[in-house]
Amino acid sequence: MTQKSKYGRPAWFWQVMDDERAVKCQACFRGCVIPDGRRGYCLGRKNLGGELYSLNYGFVGAIGVDPVEKKPLYHFRPGTTTFSLGAPGCNLSCRGCQNNGLSHPGLDWPGVLSEPGLSVALAMASLARDADSCAFTYSEPTVFVEFALDVAHEVYAAGMDSIWVTNGSMTPEVMKSLQPAVVALNIDLKGFTEKFYKEVTGGSLKVVTDNIELALSLGMWVEVTTLLIPGLNDSDGELAELSGFLAGLSADLPWHISRFFPRHLQKDIPVTPEESLRRAREIGHDQGLKHVYIGNAEGSGYSDTICPNCSEKLVERKAYGLRLDLLSGVGHCPKCRTEIPGRWFKRNEAQTKN
Numbered sequence: 001m002t003q004k005s006k007y008g009r010p011a012w013f014w015q016v017m018d019d020e021r022a023v024k025c026q027a028c029f030r031g032c033v034i035p036d037g038r039r040g041y042c043l044g045r046k047n048l049g050g051e052l053y054s055l056n057y058g059f060v061g062a063i064g065v066d067p068v069e070k071k072p073l074y075h076f077r078p079g080t081t082t083f084s085l086g087a088p089g090c091n092l093s094c095r096g097c098q099n100n101g102l103s104h105p106g107l108d109w110p111g112v113l114s115e116p117g118l119s120v121a122l123a124m125a126s127l128a129r130d131a132d133s134c135a136f137t138y139s140e141p142t143v144f145v146e147f148a149l150d151v152a153h154e155v156y157a158a159g160m161d162s163i164w165v166t167n168g169s170m171t172p173e174v175m176k177s178l179q180p181a182v183v184a185l186n187i188d189l190k191g192f193t194e195k196f197y198k199e200v201t202g203g204s205l206k207v208v209t210d211n212i213e214l215a216l217s218l219g220m221w222v223e224v225t226t227l228l229i230p231g232l233n234d235s236d237g238e239l240a241e242l243s244g245f246l247a248g249l250s251a252d253l254p255w256h257i258s259r260f261f262p263r264h265l266q267k268d269i270p271v272t273p274e275e276s277l278r279r280a281r282e283i284g285h286d287q288g289l290k291h292v293y294i295g296n297a298e299g300s301g302y303s304d305t306i307c308p309n310c311s312e313k314l315v316e317r318k319a320y321g322l323r324l325d326l327l328s329g330v331g332h333c334p335k336c337r338t339e340i341p342g343r344w345f346k347r348n349e350a351q352t353k354n
């Protein structure tokens with residue numbers, strides 16, 4: 001073990017710059033140029049003597065076994081559980097960050113620094129508890145991509161697929177590196193103007209829309225989430241443009257409209273009214289999306305999967321649990337036989353069907 005090993009592991013996705021041992025990180029859209037001894041914007045990556053290191057490798061900041069519906073993924077093996085973990089750091093700076101303690105911990109990181117072997121062991125243990133998949137979530141997995149993919153590859157070899165819950169701001173190289181271990185993504189599309197992205201998230205709309213298109217073109221399963229923030233991204237025009245963009249990619253792409261709760265630097269903004277959530281859902285349908293869901297609003301009645309052809313209820317959800325599931329292991333409406341896009345089979349079942 002070198003002295004550097006106490007600082008994590010050598011990072012992937014970077015290049016040497018010409019001047020004074022600076023390096024350029026190529027994991028996300030920021031492309032941080034990092035002088036020797038300094039960290040990148042996300043604080044998870046540091047230049048040590050002209051080499052980029054991933055400081056959050058093996059650093060488990062949050063861990064749990066969640067319903068896959070909580071990611072949210074509604075067209076991905078309903079009713080299964082997913083072993084979920086996150087490490088500190090984030091490449092955005094959302095004013096209403098819902099998970100600020102983990103995403104922006106400063107230099108004092110929460111969580112447990114573990115050998116990767118321990119994390120893998122925990123994931124394996126979850127297999128015994130019937131977890132169906134492994135999810136990289138809670139913070140932005142792009143900023144701990146090496147740790148996430150090492151775990152994903154380990155569990156993939158044991159038969160478990162992985163999920164990436166992301167703000168969609170990675171480079172194309174990172175996106176392409178996810179397969180085959182990562183098979184499904186939930187990508188935030190936080191608004192639909194560059195102004196909103198710049199002022200409210202610190203990110204770039206174009207990068208995210210390009211990544212949604214890229215993930216679909218790679219054949220990965222994609223669902224999209226928009227947190228509806230009153231007065232900031234909830235105008236009819238912006239929602240029509242956003243959902244129209246998604247429908248233009250695929251009318252079958254599930255869109256989750258999520259309720260905002262006051263957090264972090266947006267404590268002065270009220271909870272999203274139910275009326276706004278319903279209006280956004282109608283706009284999504286008007287733009288051609290077949291599956292528009294409302295999240296974070298218990299009792300809204302809009303978390304069920306309905307056949308777009310005959311209106312048969314196919315999956316009924318209640319508080320992240322299932323009351324009805326006619327799609328798992330089937331993939332089509334039993335009444336009119338319309339195919340419902342999604343991942344309705346476990347990996348071995350799917351191979352058998354193929």
Ligand code: SF4
Nearest residue numbers: 025028031032040042
């Ligand atoms: S992953 Fe972190 S260090 Fe790398 S470019 Fe993005 S913000 Fe900068």
